[in-house]
Amino acid sequence: MTITATIPARVLVTKIGLDGHDRGSRIIAAFLRDAGMEVIYTNPWQKIDSVVELAMQEDVDVIGISSLATDHLLVPKLMTALKAVDLGHIRVIVGGIIPDEEEPALLEAGVSCVFHPGSGREEIVAEVERLARAATSDRPEE
């Protein structure tokens, strides 16, 4: 039974690695909610395999990783792990403090977008909406 014409995008907002600051990820979660999306919000220090498990159980369209220290260096491993279980259609974005010289490696690994401090609400929301639509159309046939 549909109440709304379109189903809201489902976005997993999480942190991997060691860092525990979550001011940024909380703000992003609020942005996305106010834009009509459903955000599955987790505690920090997720391992790669638990992110994959969460993404699978919640059948999300987009994963947003918040990274302030070196944790983004683990993201390529996440990309590989997602593809391995047929979840490659999920779009992954990384936000936080990512040195410029480390951004290309992330994009090469398949990350859709990297957001730096100072990125605005409209920009982020528009991009996540776009990526969610792309993920939906790429979902494997059942």
Next chain:
Amino acid sequence: MQTTKQAKPALSARLIDGEGAALARAISVVERDSPSAINILRAIRPHLGHAVVVGFTGPPGAGKSTLVNAFVAELRKRGRSVGVVAVDPSSPISGGAVLGDRIRMAEHTMDDGVFIRSLASRGALGGLSAAAAQVADLMDAAGRDVVILETVGAGQSEVEMARIADVRIVIAAPGLGDDIQAIKAGILEIADILVVNKSDQPLAAQTKRQLEAMLGLRAPTEHNVPVLSTDAINRAGIAELADAIETCAARTERRNDRSALAGRTRHLLAQAVSQTAETHVLDSRSEAIEAIILAVQEARTSLKDAARQVLNTLHKELSD
């Protein structure tokens, strides 16, 4: 339907087989009301009736998610597989939601025996999306022994939860005090088990007594409604809660017994009908609807009569 590169069994078959990824996908299909949803719902019918559905509701701050988390741990100790449907309210303004119940259940993420799905209420009347009932069914068909439905105690969600669940738990936080008089009518009728969480707090014992007293004032029912004390953070009283739930489940008319199922389906249908009508009135710009609105505004037609008129126009429009 397109065949994929290797002949993968159908989604519903994989779900019935217990595959987590299939369950997750099937839930999405049903939530989105995709064309194949009805096929899946039909395919799972013969596999329903195994799971005990336990509903947890209560006001914010009562420690619901923490309690559910502790209960899940206890179930796992007892060798049961679990599905959790965690419902959080959607923003009435934006339609979005932050679904954070999983945070308290992080310890179970990597346990194959626990499958957790976060649902937003999506503007459903009373806060429980109709999909929740179907998701519970999917988890049942997937072989979960216990399906937990966790909802926030706002609006009419207790009542809705009551229809879907076999065992209904209402959680209270200590210190209701004078507010206990303000407890919405219906909670006590609905609950199979009342739980006072945060039993380590000084007011917990008093709250327990107050609830017991209120239960005593009701007309006597067939079964005693126990009032239990738990401390979810320190995992006290959880085994007792699990025992009480098992006892209750054993004697309850099961949710998929013929009459229970029919009653529930009737209510879900009534809900679906009113939601369809509601959308029709809110979104429609047809002349007929506009005229009816004006008539009510100018007190030429009563609301009750106007409603019947709307259903008539709906009938015409749907027939076209």
Next chain:
Amino acid sequence: MNKIDKTQPQADRASAAAEWKRGFDAQVASNKPIRNRSGIEIQPLYWPEEGTEPEYDEKLGFPGSGPMTRGIYPSMHRGRTWTQRQLIGLGRPEDFNERIKSILKSGASALSIIPCNSVYRGLDCDEVEPELLGTCGTILNTEEDMDIALRDIPIGELSIGLNDPNPFVMLAQMLVVAEKRGIDWTKVTGTSNQSDYISHFVANHMFYRLSLKGARRVQMDTITYLAEHVPNWNALSVVGQHMQQAGATPAQAMGLTLSSAFQYADDCIERGMDPEKFLERFTFFFDISISFFEEVAKFRAGRRIWARLLQERYGVSNPRAMRFKFHGQTSGVDLTRQQPLNNVARVAVQAMAGIFGGLQSLHTDGYDEVISTPNEAAAKIAISTQNILKHEAHLCDVIDPLAGSYYVETLTDQMETEILAVIADIDAQGGMFKAVESGHVQRMIGQSALAFQDAVETGEQIVVGVNAHVEQEDASARPSLERPEQDWMQGQVDRLSANKAARDQDAVAGALKNLRETARSKDGNVFGAEVEAVRAGVTQSEIIAALRDELGFGQPLVVA
């Protein structure tokens, strides 16, 4: 109703001034006159003439006494400048050692140690993905690591700040190192910078390791142990920094921090400790934002409130117990990635706010703070900034120079009102421990964070280079990152395995058993057992894992 006796304030003020002068002279060895460039002699303190401003005595008073608004010591920075205490953390202990020696040469008189993120999480370097190691702080897994990090550093002669969260393994390591060097523990001075487990639960989850209850137990054990064995160590630093960085307004940060301090004081009193004694060892750690006057007022109000409420709540009369000692760190949250050199200006202004606010020690951020831990050049500029403010801008010459400003005094009063409102709110929740357990504080801070974000988004709050005066920059404008060599980290991992292999395994097992039993017992001292464990060669991860097991593992309450 008595008529206000106009003669009384005069007599009181004159004698208060004299008393202040006596205290000042006692603290300042030689009071050589200071003259500015125009030849005018600069007094250490200025106050209103006799018969004017009747509110002065009750609301401001003189530094080191009374309301304490103007400062906690009679001589403040004129007598002894604030301590330059730069936070340092670099991959391997030997790198840290090199950097700290260089910093001490440039004039820092105290040091702080920041451990690697892996240590914050309670993990040894062999338990973590290698790419995550050593980029934000020093790997300190064993007493050997601590020894290398502090090689040739005179532990008994410097003040050492340890960024060492509950259960304080770094402190245990440092004490054992001192012991092995024959240094008397009564000579060891410094602060447990991150001893405020409540603030970690709320707003810096990285530092949060044991459960709330478990952390409370270890906290009290540690304070007790240190009071007896390391009496000159500040066991408790109540931290406002995390909450402000997480989005609390300055008034909220001060109010919440003071509420935490009251919670800790209550816990100590419950253990039978005497507030007149233990309060002397309470220190504070605050973020300094770039909202210049707001920060000055925040600190002045905080100092006044602390002195007064200690008297009101605990009947304290020992003036030393009422001193609001605090360390300030310029706020990294205000710094930008865009046009990073602008951050040098920002840090200077933030530092000034802290100085005029009357801090006791200061850390200035490097301009590249937004990218990572500072590179050497940025670290040097940060120290130079303090030296410039001290020696060239002469900011040490006058105590509380902004006092009497119509704006600053009004603002101090208004900040006091806001801060007291927050304290009252937390009191209504049953105290800080409960307020934080329930998520009340987290929600408050989250709302403020969103409000600030909105202000920046809408342009109401301009951030140069971000939402105004934006320039196209290429990546070369930003300093490139120093990452430790992969094989350096491997060396550290190898060192750890060698260390573990060479241990007396029986001693290790015995110490761990003792630690667990102590944790399980009602009245054993957990910190004492940790020190024993470090002596036996137990690593920090082994200690923390055992304590997590016995006392509960902390998942912070994340409020969505």
